Amino acid sequence: MKIGIFGGSFDPIHLGHLWIAESAIETLGLDQVRWIPAAKSPLKPHGPVASDQDRLEMVRLAISGAEKHRLDDREIRRGEISYSVDTVADLQAEFPTDEFCLIIGSDSLALIHKWYQAKKLLERILPAVVQRGGEPDIDFSVLNGLVDPKRVKMIRDHVIKMPVIEISSSEIRERVAQGRSIRYRVPRSVEALLEARKIYHDSSR
Ligand SMILES: Nc1ncnc2c1ncn2[C@@H]1O[C@H](COP(=O)(O)OP(=O)(O)OP(=O)(O)O)[C@@H](O)[C@H]1O
Numbered sequence: 001m002k003i004g005i006f007g008g009s010f011d012p013i014h015l016g017h018l019w020i021a022e023s024a025i026e027t028l029g030l031d032q033v034r035w036i037p038a039a040k041s042p043l044k045p046h047g048p049v050a051s052d053q054d055r056l057e058m059v060r061l062a063i064s065g066a067e068k069h070r071l072d073d074r075e076i077r078r079g080e081i082s083y084s085v086d087t088v089a090d091l092q093a094e095f096p097t098d099e100f101c102l103i104i105g106s107d108s109l110a111l112i113h114k115w116y117q118a119k120k121l122l123e124r125i126l127p128a129v130v131q132r133g134g135e136p137d138i139d140f141s142v143l144n145g146l147v148d149p150k151r152v153k154m155i156r157d158h159v160i161k162m163p164v165i166e167i168s169s170s171e172i173r174e175r176v177a178q179g180r181s182i183r184y185r186v187p188r189s190v191e192a193l194l195e196a197r198k199i200y201h202d203s204s205r
């Protein structure tokens with residue numbers, strides 16, 4: 001199987017995330033996207049606003065019934081800071097015959113040199129980078145010195161092209177806190193959960 005690993009804070013999951021996953025399936029011919037909510041993303045020191053269980057539940061609801069989408073709670077079970085190198089090693093050990101790629105936004109690629117054991121991570125797995133239309137071309141020079149030129153070429157061949165979707169988790173949290181609508185930015189099931197559990201209602205970030 002060809003599996004795309006899609007990690008994020010998903011605080012909350014939104015339609016931009018879901019569109020990325022579908023585009024990755026189509027562009028790369030993936031058999032599965034594994035959604036992996038981070039316990040704590042290494043470059044977001046403040047940690048998520050919603051609880052681990054609420055973020056897991058939101059992803060579960062958002063992908064419910066969607067073929068090829070799987071929720072994977074290993075980073076939340078592991079706790080602490082979620083380093084991708086550990087998650088990838090774990091998955092490759094558990095599924096040795098499957099082929100993995102790591103789905104990341106171009107904003108994440110720009111910072112990949114700051115990721116924990118970036119060189120080792122990029123030797124283990126190819127990132128599939130999401131390029132949003134209208135944005136400047138992806139700057140792959142960040143990979144120089146981390147990845148050999150042959151692999152850089154492979155990464156360039158794995159770009160996932162998307163339109164610009166002006167949705168972010170932080171904007172959704174802000175809108176909820178202000179009592180504004182988030183309809184059509186998140187699935188209805190997620191909107192209902194946020195309302196029922198009053199998630200983000202008094203959040204300041
Ligand atoms: N609208 C979007 N279009 C393309 N990529 C996105 C979009 N929103 C998030 N991503 C990508 O999805 C991955 C996970 O995102 P994350 O959970 O951090 O959500 P976010 O909306 O970027 O959050 P926040 O606003 O809190 O920073 C990251 O690689 C990020 O680059």
Ligand SMILES: O=C(O)c1ccc[n+]([C@@H]2O[C@H](COP(=O)([O-])O)[C@@H](O)[C@H]2O)c1
Nearest residue numbers: 007008009038041042082083084115116
């Ligand atoms: O391993 C790292 O050092 C590392 C640094 C930054 C981000 N990541 C992963 O990248 C994914 C997206 O992160 P974020 O901060 O946009 O939510 C998420 O799965 C993080 O665990 C991983």
